[in-house]
Amino acid sequence: DSGVTQTPKHLITATGQRVTLRCSPRSGDLSVYWYQQSLDQGLQFLIQYYNGEERAKGNILERFSAQQFPDLHSELNLSSLELGDSALYFCASSLGVVATEAFFGQGTRLTVV
Amino acid sequence: QKEVEQDPGPLSVPEGAIVSLNCTYSNSAFQYFMWYRQYSRKGPELLMYTYSSGNKEDGRFTAQVDKSSKYISLFIRDSQPSDSATYLCAMSSPNFGNEKLTFGTGTRLTIIP
Numbered sequence: 014d015s016g017v018t019q020t021p022k023h024l025i026t027a028t029g030q031r032v033t034l035r036c037s038p039r040s041g042d043l044s045v046y047w048y049q050q051s052l053d054q055g056l057q058f059l060i061q062y063y064n065g066e067e068r069a070k071g072n073i074l075e076r077f078s079a080q081q082f083p084d085l086h087s088e089l090n091l092s093s094l095e096l097g098d099s100a101l102y103f104c105a106s107s108l109g110v111v112a113t114e115a116f117f118g119q120g121t122r123l124t125v126v
Numbered sequence: 127q128k129e130v131e132q133d134p135g136p137l138s139v140p141e142g143a144i145v146s147l148n149c150t151y152s153n154s155a156f157q158y159f160m161w162y163r164q165y166s167r168k169g170p171e172l173l174m175y176t177y178s179s180g181n182k183e184d185g186r187f188t189a190q191v192d193k194s195s196k197y198i199s200l201f202i203r204d205s206q207p208s209d210s211a212t213y214l215c216a217m218s219s220p221n222f223g224n225e226k227l228t229f230g231t232g233t234r235l236t237i238i239p
Contacts, residue, residue, distance in 0.1 A: 046226055055231040069226050103169055112218040112227040113158045117169040
């Protein structure tokens with residue numbers, strides 16, 4: 014158990030809908046990272062938050078947004094969903110602003126139908 | 127050119143063999159290096175973390191970093207069928223904008239009993 018909790022584990026939704034993925038980082042970790050992994054693809058960086066502030070952005074679509082709350086949990090919001098958004102979404106956390114020894118959750122498997 | 131290059135494999139070796147996995151990188155700002163193991167559709171699991179050139183050993187695993195050549199390796203001794211997974215190298219930098227993990231594409235490894 015990495016200590017990073019993601020909910021829900023699975024999500025099936027229709028095109029055009031909006032979903033929210035949730036991540037609770039390991040106790041004490043201030044950074045949260047979101048990654049997308051499509052079938053047989055590598056891990057694509059979406060966004061990083063550090064202590065409540067957005068720190069870095071990757072190739073995150075405008076339809077996607079995220080935030081980190083005062084209790085340090087984070088949410089990733091995906092809207093106007095398309096079939097191509099079907100993927101595994103992982104959250105990771107690390108103690109400091111630099112990703113060393115980052116730990117991953119078990120992911121949320123999103124299926125858009 | 128990708129910042130981190132990793133041979134995707136697949137790589138198949140007999141049980142008990144020594145496995146060598148490698149990554150090269152182009153961004154000299156990378157200072158921290160990690161290896162993750164990912165079982166099918168599960169969250170990546172941190173195996174090794176190192177920040178200096180040289181070798182680091184943990185049980186059957188040895189991580190090797192050569193910053194002058196921008197080359198990192200993971201060696202697995204006495205490989206077991208349970209080592210069958212995808213292995214991902216990852217790296218990060220203390221420089222603003224590169225603090226997140228940048229991953230290689232992963233090498234799929236199968237250990238044949």
